[in-house]
Amino acid sequence: MVSTNSLNQMTTSDTDSASSLRRALKLLRILSEGNPEGLRLKDIAEAAGCSQPTAHRMLQDLAAEGFAEQAAGKRYRLALDFYVLAARAGQASGLRDAARPALLRLSATLSDTIFLLVRNGFDAVCLDRVEGPFPIRSFTGDIGGKVPLGLGQGSLAILANLPEDEQEAVIRFNIPRLLDRGFLDEASLRGALAQARAQGWVNTSTGLIPGMAGVGVPVLDAQGRAVAALSVGTLAERLNADRLPHVVRILQSEAQALAGKLNPFDVALRYPSRSLSTIGAN
Amino acid sequence: MVSTNSLNQMTTSDTDSASSLRRALKLLRILSEGNPEGLRLKDIAEAAGCSQPTAHRMLQDLAAEGFAEQAAGKRYRLALDFYVLAARAGQASGLRDAARPALLRLSATLSDTIFLLVRNGFDAVCLDRVEGPFPIRSFTGDIGGKVPLGLGQGSLAILANLPEDEQEAVIRFNIPRLLDRGFLDEASLRGALAQARAQGWVNTSTGLIPGMAGVGVPVLDAQGRAVAALSVGTLAERLNADRLPHVVRILQSEAQALAGKLNPFDVALRYPSRSLSTIGAN
DNA sequence: ATCCCGAATTCCGACATCCTGAATTTATCT
């Protein structure tokens, strides 16, 4: 049989006493995590823990609103409208627009790929990316992609500059996830964090991805909390001792300028106080 | 105030006798179209045509599932989770991954900004984009952005290569929208379409955006229908008579190669993928 | 080409959930 959901440990606080709306939203998550070609109704119903007619009706509604669609073979998948709709979600803080000129400058100056990452719960999310001419492999992947905080240069830079207690909570939650991805034990993570905090930037040529290297710097808000990170991803050979200081300097300069433009209006992104309800998913 | 501009497609039977789920989904659309900083409950309720308590409860559910969040000032807006979730929606056809190498090659070769557009209803959606060193203004905007079919090079290239009846339907629907954006009367649109169909590519240096120019070519499926477009956006001076033919040729070449890779996902000729493949790996 | 089986979709009665209006708390403005 289809092995049940892989990562969903404690999907929601209330086992099954969720509202019908929340159940429907779970369907979207299921679709998002499933095969992009589409999922069969039966499997969706099973994953959602509801009957087939119920799943069917909800999916019909989702389709009618343009959130889902039925591909050939009757398979259901997310529709493009959903994508379009969400494109504006990243704009919340205006960070993306604020950072774009910096990304373009950095990419033009360094001829490398530049990432803009923001913190989102226990993850870093790639909010934007400008590609350089060199082919890059990164954890972060595409725009909209996410990595556990601590994995990768920018992600590490953010984690290193969180308030003590939050950092600790994130570390505790992410250690298993990091081990799953095959990198870092807790000791080396804490070592890397200490160094990152001390020197203000992160340099990982430590072979996480063979041949790749990068530099990440945090973007700090008025309280010194990391809300984002700028990072460079490039070939290891392009980050030698000669070039590294230059790259760090220019990155830090842009990060600082960006911090100045931050909208102080909503820096304090709040996290749902209700236990671990929403963060378990994905 | 908040006008409920619903550009919903034909699929939506727009009677107000919608299920509660569909009403909730409309809320997401309202949030998406509203001020990215967030909307007040009162306005949301008004735009959705429901009472405040109802809107409130639905928004609470949306927030609990990570689709929305409450910013300072109690304003509601889409959350980053939504963005992350939707990032995988664009993957439906695998077109994006298939096209990425081509985009990178084109950008590297031409030193200009390259767009990948796909058709979505009456719009063209920017599925991916690789930026060149020159600052560009485009209709399409960011990844996830959309333009009415017919506006812009790639968008025009798609429209020009749709089946007769669909094209006609799109034109009829889009004419007012195009006029709204201040460009093109119907006659010149039809003229441009005829030319685009005849020569196989679109060249707009016709001053839609001052100083900007671009070339778009359609990506055709096995039946000769346009499913996507590749386009170049650049400064008008960079598309002179000398360079234009070269740009067109290389674009067409990539578009053709891309068409060959298109997934014939119409029929499930696929061998039963029961084993492991239904669970998408990350 | 036909049969057969599993999946998808439709139907319907019982029931739980959701909606509206009023009350209470919280934020915003003068």
Next chain:
DNA sequence: AGATAAATTCAGGATGTCGGAATTCGGGAT
């Protein structure tokens, strides 16, 4: 601070929802 408007909570009553059963659809084998 006071006043006002918005946001949130609360409680019945109505409506939409749920899941089993029946039907249609589609795919695979003989």
